[in-house]
Amino acid sequence: MESSVRTTTLPCGEAIPVLGQGTWKMGEDSRRRSDEVNALKLGLDLGVTLIDTAEMYAGGGAEEVVAKAIAGRRAEVFLVSKVLPSNASRAGVQRACENSLKRLATDR
Structure with missing residues (x-):
């Protein structure tokens, strides 16, 4: 399926969607996990390949x-995650990023 989501080009030359999927309030209730994963997958299928989380x-x-949503599809996804203000130090950001990468099950 061809995406109709407009993109912008980063200074490195990579094009990313100008519209992304947010994940605030996701992961709070295990009974909704499957629906949340499926919602993100549908967004990916529709070309919204930027996912913002924290x-x-x-x-x-x-x-x-x-x-879970990006399993097997990592190459097509642009991930954005944020760190807590309490982790806003050189060591804290590095540790937070490493932990996020583990939870996201990716190396980048």
Whole structure:
């Protein structure tokens, strides 16, 4: 399926969608996990390949939902995640990123 989502080009030359999928409130209720994963997958199918999440959303649970949604499709997804203000130091950001990568089940 061809995407109709407009893109913008980053300075590195990579094109990313100008519209992304948010994950706030995802990962808070395990009974909704399947629906949340399927919603993200549908967005990917429709060409919304930018997913925004954060370590603070459901204590990392939203990142775990994203991991399930992008399994086998990582190459087509542009991930954005944020760190808590309490992790806003050189060591804190590095540790937060490493933990997010683990929850997202990716190396980048």
